[in-house]
Amino acid sequence: MNSVSMPASRLWAAYFGEMRFEFVKSLRTPAFAVPTLFFPIMFYLLFGIFLGSMRGNSGMSQYTFATYGVFGAMGPGLFGFGVSLAIEREQGLLLLKQALPQPPGAYLMARAAMAMLFVAIISLMLTLMAVLIGGVPLSISQGTRLFFIDVLGALPFCAIGMFLGSLVSGSASPAIVNLIFLPMAFLSGLWLPLQFMPKFLADIAPIWPAYHLAQMALGTVGAPSAGTTASHVAVLASVTLVFFLLAMRRMHGSGFRLLGARPKRTLAIAAGVTAVVLGLSLSGVIGGKPASKEDAPAATDAASAAADTPVSVAPAGVAAPATPVLANFDEGSEAAAYGVGWTAVGDETRGGNSKATQRLVGGGVAGSKGALEVTGEVGEAIQYPFAGTMFFPVGPPMQGLMDYSGKKALTFQARGDGRRYMLMVISGVQMDAIPLMVDFEAGADWHEVRLDLAKLGAADFKRVRAIGIGTMGPTGPFRFEIDDVRLE
């Protein structure tokens, strides 16, 4: 019997044609295109941009931008698989495709590609609106990361949708998908930040996959976020795998071979391709960047100005010495008990014109011998200026990491010209992570500033690069003194 072989070019064309078909079909189906494509865009425009601009709260603009992107990433997968699979399973189309020589896995791949393409469109539209209308500060590298987070983030929802589509009837599926889609979006904090929700709802938020995607997105745009990239990726990958396998089992039980006659081989090839693509995107774009743990959504230029240096391993810093004293400035030196000591810094390296100088002065706190005086001027050349003094626990400055996770509190004495100053902790694997900032007032008399580390969850105290004390403005001259800095 003569055998008919399928040329590879025709096979690729069949896979590609299937994707194009699926995309055109979805675009022409209002019941799919409207809720998935227009709702996130319209809601963002209404609630994120117009309502946000009325509130005039700049922190919220980044929050809504990131979370509506995640909302947009949920819909195409949930509806594309959840509703269409349920309907086509019932209507016999899936069976016909299986009788026809549709290439193995083409049905699933086309649907997943369609969902990701829809998400890509949504993500680009939201980014354009955020930057052009919403005035959300966003660097190209942040925008790119967010795009990939949203597009790859469609996959867990494809898997959940596929599971639903394998389970429910075609007529019930839109209702069921909405019952999962909308509450999950709300409970994951996509519309309303979790801190405005009842505590128990905020506490259980990590059970929702959308929550993990949202935390990655928030970390990327420099808004407060929790957890690490690795943990979020692990949760989302597990969700994808578990729901995909459950759905495949269920479909197989009903006689559907979505991956052809040799599902394991098809799956292995698909998994290989996916692993390469995911690996490249994760290492290249998202990197080992932990979601930055930040209290104040400020200083986004710090993230964008610094180079993107993906670090895939994240060892903890050097163990901190037992001594609680960092510096008391009584030995006639600006040096600290360990590390690279205190260094006056301005923002010239970041293109600014703020300057600072420091010197030892007499008359420390409680009659001690010396204190450190820092004087200078805050310039206005860049958006987020800084001038002050910095302590690097491990050399070389900014490179070495110290593990302060065993310490409970950071205290120091301060006095000055009455301006408000800022304590800054630069920590984490990534050089460009946004630092923790806590402000305090330096009045004419010495007083103690005490920070309980347990209450400062937003810094990575296992990996501290620098501790800075200084000012971010307003512009003009400043003067303050510090003494008796302790970590105990």
Add this chain to the structure above:
Amino acid sequence: MSQTTLASLSGVRKRFGKIQALDGFDLAVKRGELLAVLGPNGAGKSTAISILLGLQTADEGSAELFGHAPQEIDGRRRIGVMMQEVMLPGVMRPRELLEQVASYYPVPYDVDEVIARMSLEGLLKRPYGKLSGGQKRQVQFALAICGRPELLFLDEPTVGLDVQAREALWKVVRELMHEGCSIVLTTHYLEEAEALADRVAVMARGRLITTGSVNEIRSHVSRKQVSCVSRLAPDTVRAWPEAAQVEMERDRLQINTREAEALLVRLFREDPQLSDIEVKRAGLAEAFTELTNESKGAA
């Protein structure tokens, strides 16, 4: 003429819960033939076809499509399929559907050629969902043939078609056979099988009852139908052992019989005025009913 087997089921058993859908079923489709699979509802026709298409697996026995297991894509690249009760995406246009299905095959027909052959030109502007039931069947038939199949599976292809459309479809089926395409046809329209089939396979209760040409199937059946004008009352005739079944249709007596000659002798004896006599061999419909009833009796 070489009788290559393109598709076969041998000794296939398939059970769904308490129902034994196939109970040791054998079938072989030869190159170049049109095989009609007939049987009452529940006979196992659709289960048999599903197993041949790889949509279900047999509990026992084996299925082959071009020498491959039907689940393997290689065999299915050489078949075309038209199924009953399939809803295709309503928002897509006929040409888009054809292009998609044609893309699955190594050497499909040109899509325009298929459109011309099935006279679909008038339907191209409308999305599939806006077509009438008959037009949808025409598109589905076009999808079944667009891959240049060597073996075509047609499940009730003319349901919902008007007489003209049915004739047009039959014409294309005959052309395809002439070009060497083999066809497996499942149908409820016996006239369709009589008009097209080289060979008929009759199924009942999950088994193959008999197979042969339309004439052979008819000849299996000993019954003949005698029709005449008589003054005898139907109940009188019904009491005769020679008459199996008696009906009065208008003024004519319709008698089903296994012993036509003996019946005629008795009719003339009882009613010398008997007139307008017709004796017919049973059609496929009667043959089919009898064959499947016999199998029921035997079981």
